[in-house]
Amino acid sequence: MPYELNAVVGRFDLLRSETAGMRDADVVPLRRGVGLVPVTPHLLAEPMLRDWSRGGPIAHVEADFHGGVGHQSAAVWRAGAKVWGPAHTRDFTGPREEWPINAALALIDVVVEGSEEAAPHDLFQELGLGREQDMDGWRSAGRTARWAATYEATRHLQDLCLARGPLSREEAETLLRTWAAEQDAGAVTAELTCCVTRRNQSRPSGVYFLPRSLFLLRPRGLGAF
Template sequence: MSYQLSAVLADVELLREETRELDHAVLGGLRQDFALLPVTPQLVEELIGTPPDYAAGEPDPEHPFTLLLSPTLTEVLARWSRRGPVAYVEAEFAGGIGHQAAVVWLGGQRSWGPRFDAVFDRPREQWPINAALIELGVEPGAWIDPFAELGLHVERDTAGWLAHGRRGLSADYWDELAEEWEEQQSGIGQQPDRSRSVVDWGIL
């Protein structure tokens, strides 16, 4: 199963304020009052006035991101960080093999990173995205790490996060569906209401 992520992460109110006049900004709700802004070519062009550039080769520690963070785009994210910490994160996995990278801005300048990892031989909290989320102020919880604590696992690509944001879903959406289904099944002889659409049951 594959996973792909290219997004800006920050406090939900910060992102709402900074993106409220953008046509191509869609916010995906996360836990702990954070939000995810999927980074699409349309959004980048709206932010900087030109189409985005992408790296020709595979990311590595020297060139950690597929999206080239131009000076203009970096300036935008740094400006947003005057309201609070802002992270840009990327991840791509297929068949259990992949990489992730992250960088954080605070107070108008880069404050942490960028960091890249494709080996993942260190403790989970030191993986780039987890470490960046700790810099953002994500608190430990019931989930295995900050990545799961915020709910970054609930969608598997940019298209999924765009749909998530447009539908106004929470990071607990799939868990709530599972709990609802289990409650329906707990009654003797009770079956799910067949009048509901398959989408309502999370089968896409």
């Protein structure tokens, strides 16, 4: 099965903060508090990556596979400078932790919860980078996730869409309010600018998203990013 990825990866809260107000930038929640910004022609520029990395380490990762043959590349920025890479490979016979994307993820401090520090891990799989198969899928996931203010609310909204398919405004609001109450949320604000469910024409498999809703959910104790 073909696979395509071109994205910036870093802490979810860092990427949310750096992309605030950028029209073409959406942050997809991954596991372990990590986020992914699908790259567009307007987004990827070295000065931008340097600026973003001042708030924390980030990696630019790329992969392209067809028929089991392909390549990976990755580079890491930290404190306003490129500190590693770009590294490229078409040879995947070596240890997985040495493949460019896994090596870059380790360098931006992605860790597996509860694991021994020395144990090798496939961080690509641990974060869920195989969940989507192409850039259309990642951009759709980003549009779905943009409307929740916290990492936890974003992940929950994403899970709801994956599990239930298309959601009406009323269904989404009710489910998110219920979730927030279960998380011991205090006052929960759900501000909806326009929440209509429509099909994402770029995904013939029938995946839907909520294109213009805004859920500001900040459960007590989780804090604001």
